[in-house]
Amino acid sequence: MPTKFEVxxxxxxxxxxxxxxxxxxxxxxxxxxGTHVGCEHGVCGACTVIVDGDAVRSCLMLAxxxxxxxxxxxxxxxxxxxxxxxxxxxxxxxxxQCGFCTPGMITTAHALLSEEPDCDADRVREVLSGNLxxxxxxxxxxxxxxxxxxxxxxxxxxA
Amino acid sequence: xxxxxxxxxxxxxxxxxxxxxAAGGGEARxxxxxxxxxxxxxxxxVAPALLVDLRKLPELREIxxxxxxxxxxxxxxxxxxxxxxxLTAAHPLLKAAVAHVAHYQIRNRGTVGGSIAHADPAAEMxxxxxxxxxxxxxxxxAGQRTIRAADFxxxxxxxxxxxxxxxxxxxxxAWPAKRRWGFREFARRRGDFAMAAAAxxxxxxxxxxxxxxxxxxxGVGDRPCRLPEVEALLNGRTIDEATIERAAEITSATVDxxxxxxxxxxxxxxxxxxxVERALRSAAA
Ligand SMILES: Cc1cc2nc3c(=O)[nH]c(=O)nc-3n(C[C@H](O)[C@H](O)[C@H](O)COP(=O)(O)OP(=O)(O)OC[C@H]3O[C@@H](n4cnc5c(N)ncnc54)[C@H](O)[C@@H]3O)c2cc1C
Ligand code: FES
Ligand code: FES
Numbered sequence: 001m002p003t004k005f006e007v008x009x010x011x012x013x014x015x016x017x018x019x020x021x022x023x024x025x026x027x028x029x030x031x032x033x034g035t036h037v038g039c040e041h042g043v044c045g046a047c048t049v050i051v052d053g054d055a056v057r058s059c060l061m062l063a064x065x066x067x068x069x070x071x072x073x074x075x076x077x078x079x080x081x082x083x084x085x086x087x088x089x090x091x092x093x094x095x096x097q098c099g100f101c102t103p104g105m106i107t108t109a110h111a112l113l114s115e116e117p118d119c120d121a122d123r124v125r126e127v128l129s130g131n132l133x134x135x136x137x138x139x140x141x142x143x144x145x146x147x148x149x150x151x152x153x154x155x156x157x158x159a
Numbered sequence: 160x161x162x163x164x165x166x167x168x169x170x171x172x173x174x175x176x177x178x179x180x181a182a183g184g185g186e187a188r189x190x191x192x193x194x195x196x197x198x199x200x201x202x203x204x205v206a207p208a209l210l211v212d213l214r215k216l217p218e219l220r221e222i223x224x225x226x227x228x229x230x231x232x233x234x235x236x237x238x239x240x241x242x243x244x245x246l247t248a249a250h251p252l253l254k255a256a257v258a259h260v261a262h263y264q265i266r267n268r269g270t271v272g273g274s275i276a277h278a279d280p281a282a283e284m285x286x287x288x289x290x291x292x293x294x295x296x297x298x299x300x301a302g303q304r305t306i307r308a309a310d311f312x313x314x315x316x317x318x319x320x321x322x323x324x325x326x327x328x329x330x331x332x333a334w335p336a337k338r339r340w341g342f343r344e345f346a347r348r349r350g351d352f353a354m355a356a357a358a359x360x361x362x363x364x365x366x367x368x369x370x371x372x373x374x375x376x377x378g379v380g381d382r383p384c385r386l387p388e389v390e391a392l393l394n395g396r397t398i399d400e401a402t403i404e405r406a407a408e409i410t411s412a413t414v415d416x417x418x419x420x421x422x423x424x425x426x427x428x429x430x431x432x433x434x435v436e437r438a439l440r441s442a443a444a
Contacts, residue, residue, distance in 0.1 A: 001167065018167035018210075021197075040160060041198040045264060054267040055236070059196040061268070062190075064167045065212060108263065129261025129349040 005066045007032065008076030016063050023047040025063035026073060033072040034103050038132070045131030048104040049073050055111035074103035077110050085151030086110060087145075095144035097135035104131050107146045117152035162197070163206040171215045173298060173325065177212045181300040181323035189213055189325055190233060191273035194265045219272070219327060224249045228333040233272025233326045237261065240271075252291070255342040256283040256358055262350040272326040275311070278318045280417070281352035281378035283344070284329075285312055289383040290358040290375025293331050298322035312382040338362055339369075339398070341438030343351055344377070345430055347421075353378035357410075357434035359442060361393055369393045374406075380413045380415040388413045389435065398443040400436050407436035 004013045009032060014029045019094045023040075026032045027051070038044035039057050045052065047058040050072040078084060083091060086109060112119060112127050119127075124145045125138075133141065168192075170176040182188045182334035190196055199205045213219060219234035222243055229250045231240075240257045242247060247254055260283050261269055274284040276297060288295065297304045300323045311319050320326065344356035356377040361369040372393035374386045380425040390404050396402050411432035416424040 017164065019162040019165050019200075024161070041201045042194060042265065045262070048264055054263045055268050057194075057264045058203075060193050060265075062167060062193070062197075062210075064169070065190075065193070065214065067169075068305065112263070126349060127263040130264055 002093055003064050005127070006070045006074055012062065018062065020063045022049065022051075022057050022061045022063045022071070023058035024068050025066075026058060026071075029063075031104055032068050032073050032075055036103050038100065044101070044104070045108065046078055046101050046104040047105045048131065050107055050111050050149060053084060053111070053114075055108045072107070072110075074106050077106055086113070086148045089144040089148040089151075090141075093140045093144035093147060095136060095141040101131060101133040101135075105133070105141055105145075109148065113145070113152040117149050117154075119149070121146060160201050160203060160224045162200040163203055165200075165207060166209045168209060169212040169215055170221060170302055172207045173216055173218070173327070176211050176213060176216065176299055176325055177300055177323060179209065180325065183211075183320045185210050185320075185443060187322075191270040191274070191276075192236065192265075192268035193273075194261065194269040195277040195279070197272060199410075213272075213325070221390070222246070226333060227330075229253065231271050231329045231331070232276075234270050235272075237266035237269050237271075241266065248336070252334075252340045252358060252360060253331065254341060255340075256287045256344075256356075257351070258348075258382055259283055259344045259346070260442055261354070265350075269410065271329055275329060276318060276320060276326055278316050278382065279352065280315045280382050281354070281356075282381060282383075283353065283356065283358075286356065286358050286375050286377030286383035287331075288329060288442075289385060290360075290373050291331050293329050294371070295326055296330065297324040297326050303327075305330075309385075314381045317325070335362060339442040341440070341442035343434045343441070345434060345439040355379050355427055355430040355434050357431070358440040359435070359438050361398070367397060368395050369398055370395070374410075374435065376410070376414055376431055376435075379417065379427050384415065386410055386414060386435075393400050396424055398439060403436055403439045403443070406439055407432035410435040 036046040038046035042060045049058045189209040190210040190212045219232040221232045223230040293308040340360035344353045358375040361372040372390040374389045411428045414431045416427040418424040
C-alpha cells in the first residue's frame, strides 16, 4: 500500500505490504539500517524511533500508521562532521560496546532530553527501563544521558 | 517473526469502523496502540484478515472530568493520563496504577481501550476498572451498550465484547476528595506486567470507620477481581495494624491464584497478601 511520510526532514513515499512494520520499512525499503531490530515484539527497545516527537517502538507500528507523520531515526540525530553532544557523551562514558542497543538508547535519550532537560537519574533509569543492553551494565549509559543534559537546556534558563 | 499477511483500513468515522468489523465477521480486528496486538501478530497467536485502525477517530481521545466522574476515551494513551494534572485529584488511584504500566515508548502508544479489550490478567487498567465499578461503553452493529466491568472480563484475554463492537469509553464513578486509597504492585523490573498488585480504597464514616471498601487484585487469577471477604472485614472497622494484618491473611487464604512461568500459585497467594497489606498501610497513613 502506498504510504507517504517524512523521515529525518525529507518526504518519503513507499509502497509496502500492509503487514510491513515501520522498522522493516525503514531498514529494507528506505535502507536506513541504523534502526536495529532485536526482538520484533516490543521488549528490547533497539528499534526505537521518534514519531511526531514521541519515542516509539518501530516494530510495534505498521508503516501504514506513519502516514503523514514526521519520523526521526538515529541517522537523523547525527551529522557528518562531528559527534553531536549526545553521541560525544556516549563516547566519553563508554556507554556502548557492541552498539546493537545504541540506536534505541540514542533516540530514547534524545526524546527524553528534548522534553525534560532537567530530568534526574531516577527518571533516566525509568525511561531507559524499556531498552535492553547486553553489554554495558547500564550505569555508563545513564551517566552519558545525564551528562548530555546541558546540551538540551535552552540558553535562557532551564528550559 | 514477521506479521502474517493482512489488510489495513483506517476509517474516519466510528460507524465506518464498526461496519468494517461487522463485515469482517470475526476476521477483522480493531487496532489501537498496537502494543499488545502487534506482538500477538508477530507471534502469530492471531492472524486477522483485516486491521481496522482507530487512530482517525479523535472523539475517542478525550479525557472528561465532571461531577459524575472520569470518562476516558478508548484511545486515551498511558502518556495522556500521566500528563493530565487534573487526574491527580480527580482519580489518584487511576493515576497511581497507570504509572506502573509498561515502558516509556509503549506508554506513548498504548491505550486504555486496547488494554481493556486485550484483558491481560496482569494489566493495571482492567484491575482499576473492576476495583472502581467502572462502566465500559461499546458501539457495535446492534448499537450502543454499557457493560459493567464486573461482567466484562471473562478470563485471560477473553471479554464480553462482540467481534463487531468497539469500546468507546471507560467511565469511572466520581472520586470523593477524602477517600482513602492505596496501590501496590510487585514486578521483577520497572514497567513489567504485575506478578501481583493490589488496588483498594475506602471511605470513612463520622467515627472514622471504613465504609464502602473496594479491594481489587491484579495479576493473581485469570482476570482482575475484588476480594469480598477482605472488603467485609474492612467495612465498619478502624484500619489499624491488627485489621491490616488480618486483611493480608484473608487475602492469601481466599484469593484465586494462577501458576505460570513467573511464579507458583502459592507464591502468588503470599505476594497478594503482602500487596494488600502494603496498600492498606499506605491508605491508612
Ligand atoms: C514490553 C511490553 C510491556 C508491557 N507492559 C505492560 C504493563 O506492565 N501493564 C499493562 O497494562 N500493559 C502492558 N503492556 C501492554 C500495553 O499497555 C498495551 O498498550 C495495551 O495492553 C493494549 O493497548 P493498545 O492500545 O496497544 O491495544 P492494541 O494492541 O492495539 O489492541 C489490543 C487488543 O484490543 C483490541 N482493541 C483495541 N482497541 C479497541 C477498542 N477501542 N475497542 C475494541 N477492541 C479494541 C484489539 O483488537 C486487540 O485485540 C506492555 C506491552 C509491551 C510490548
Ligand atoms: S525490535 Fe522493537 S522492541 Fe525489540
Ligand atoms: S552495547 Fe551491546 S547491547 Fe548495548
